[in-house]
Amino acid sequence: MGKDKNTKGLLHPEKSFEEDGRDSSLRPQSIKEFLGQNAMKQNLSVFIEAARARKESLDHLFLTGPPGLGKTTLAHIVANELGSEFKVTSAPALDKPKDLAGILTSIPEKTVFFIDEIHRLKPAIEEMLYIAMEDYELDWIIGQGPSARTIRIPIQPFTLVGATTKAGNVSSPLISRFGITCRFSFYDEKDMEAIVRRSAGILNIGVEEKAAALIARSARGTPRVVNRLIRRVRDFAQIKGQELITLAAVEEALQRLEVDSLGLEQHDREILRIIIERYNGGPVGAETLAISIGESVDTLEDYYEPYLIQAGLIQRTPRGRMVTSLAYKHLDLKQAGSSEGQLF
Numbered sequence: 365m366g367k368d369k370n371t372k373g374l375l376h377p378e379k380s381f382e383e384d385g386r387d388s389s390l391r392p393q394s395i396k397e398f399l400g401q402n403a404m405k406q407n408l409s410v411f412i413e414a415a416r417a418r419k420e421s422l423d424h425l426f427l428t429g430p431p432g433l434g435k436t437t438l439a440h441i442v443a444n445e446l447g448s449e450f451k452v453t454s455a456p457a458l459d460k461p462k463d464l465a466g467i468l469t470s471i472p473e474k475t476v477f478f479i480d481e482i483h484r485l486k487p488a489i490e491e492m493l494y495i496a497m498e499d500y501e502l503d504w505i506i507g508q509g510p511s512a513r514t515i516r517i518p519i520q521p522f523t524l525v526g527a528t529t530k531a532g533n534v535s536s537p538l539i540s541r542f543g544i545t546c547r548f549s550f551y552d553e554k555d556m557e558a559i560v561r562r563s564a565g566i567l568n569i570g571v572e573e574k575a576a577a578l579i580a581r582s583a584r585g586t587p588r589v590v591n592r593l594i595r596r597v598r599d600f601a602q603i604k605g606q607e608l609i610t611l612a613a614v615e616e617a618l619q620r621l622e623v624d625s626l627g628l629e630q631h632d633r634e635i636l637r638i639i640i641e642r643y644n645g646g647p648v649g650a651e652t653l654a655i656s657i658g659e660s661v662d663t664l665e666d667y668y669e670p671y672l673i674q675a676g677l678i679q680r681t682p683r684g685r686m687v688t689s690l691a692y693k694h695l696d697l698k699q700a701g702s703s704e705g706q707l708f
Contacts, residue, residue, distance in 0.1 A: 390563050390591045391437050393444055398434065399562065400555035400587070404546045408438075411544055412445045421474040422446060424497055424524040424541060428531040429548025430670050432588030435527040436480065438546070442525065443476035451477045455484035461492050465502055465517075473520040482526035483533035490538055497524055497541045529666060550585030550674055553577070559587050563594050564609065569601065571609040578614045584627040584671045596621060626675055626694060631657070635668060636677060636691045645699075646678075646686030653685055 392398045395409050408425075415422040425442065427435040436452075443450035451471055458464050458479075471477060479485070485493070495503055495516075502517045526542065528534055539545075551559070557580040564571040571579075571594075579597065583590035594609075600617040601609050622630045638656050639646050648656075654664045669685075672678045677691040692699040 390566055392441065395441055395445060397562075398438065398441055399558045400551045401434070401546075401548060404548070408442070408544070408546065412442065416446060421448075421521045422476075422523040423543030425526070426534075426539060426542035426545045427525065427527040427548065428545070429529070430550065430586070431529050431667070432586040433548040433550070434587055435548060436478070437587075439476065439478040439525045439527065442523070446474065446476065446523070448523070449475045451475055452480070453478070454480040455482050455486075458485065458489050461488050464489050464492055464496075465504065468496055468502060468519045468522070469517065471520060471522055473522070475520070475522045476525055477522050478525045478527070480527050481529075482538075483528045483530045485538075490535065493524070494537065494541060550671070551587065552585070553580050556580035556583055556585065556587075556590055559590050560594055563591050564598075567595065567598055569598050569609060570607065572611055574611040575609045575614045578611060578618070578625070579609075581625060582618055582623055582627045585674065586671075589627070593623070624694075626677075627671070628675075628694075632668065632672065633695060635672065636687055636695060639678070639685060639687045640692070640695070640697060645692075647681055647684030648686075649684045 395405060395412070398405060412422060422442065425439075427438060429435060439452070440450060449472055451467065453467065467477070492502060495501055496519060499516075500519050500521050502519060503514055504517055505512055505514050524542075526534075526538075531539075531547075557576050560571060560576040560579050560583075564576070579590060579594055583593050597609055597614055597617040600620070601607075601613045604613070606613060618624070624633070635653070635657055639648055639653065642648075642656065643652075650661050650664060654661045657664065657668075659668070669678065669680070673680065675690075676688055677694065679686050679688060689699060
């Protein structure tokens with residue numbers, strides 16, 4: 365194992381969407397084009413329409429969920445639907461309060477200001493953001509020592525969109541200042557198939573119904589992954605002179621990419637095998653497992669485990685990680701007899 369985050373496999377959703385420039389062409393540009401997350405999307409449409417009718421900026425928007433589910437894309441869509449400018453940055457890029465002040469004092473009215481990884485904001489910047497979100501003003505200190513004084517600088521009303529994969533790491537005072545919260549969940553197969561067909565249409569290639577279903581099942585319930593996967597399948601089909609993605613073409617492509625029917629790559633299966641073969645199916649602590657696979661605990665918990673848990677292959681317990689009987693079945697391994705460390 366021991367892979368760097370920037371060299372992870374094809375299907376890992378934390379791999380930046382912008383790493384492949386052509387992926388941007390597959391992004392939906394409006395609420396109607398955005399597939400899945402229906403309840404959240406319907407509510408957000410109401411809020412956007414109401415803000416437009418009042419000619420006001422939309423209330424601040426907090427987006428949370430696993431990587432690759434469309435948080436950045438939705439932020440773009442909000443700006444498009446409002447007809448507003450879109451300013452984007454990430455929390456680590458805001459090093460000093462003056463960085464935030466420089467942005468907020470220069471953006472036009474009703475700008476949608478997107479901060480990715482907002483859980484990584486520095487305390488001084490976060491405190492400055494509180495007043496900006498509530499009063500559309502900035503506190504600024506002039507002078508030093510006994511002669512120092514604070515002035516408030518007015519800024520244009522704006523919409524802050526904060527995105528994070530770690531909602532639990534965002535401070536309560538900051539979360540409380542967001543008027544709208546959208547929680548993303550993994551997509552079901554029906555929505556994933558619709559995304560496959562939409563992306564295939566944009567890429568000007570046909571796709572059989574069964575082929576679309578297999579791609580959808582193999583994409584980990586993540587749009588970022590399905591778009592990356594369909595482009596790789598298209599490559600294999602194109603080299604063979606095929607203008608249609610067939611079931612046989614998808615099966616061959618997945619085999620060559622070492623992706624199985626659940627969307628697991630080699631390193632995902634390796635995690636399951638390590639728990640089974642070295643730790644008798646678990647329980648095994650997160651730190652021990654992370655060392656065994658050559659990754660950090662954060663990488664294990666944020667990028668590997670969410671889908672393995674969602675797919676029912678492992679469980680987090682108070683004593684550690686345990687594989688389920690489904691993991692044995694998926695890997696075609698024989699499960700040992702009943703013992704304290706195994707789930708049935």
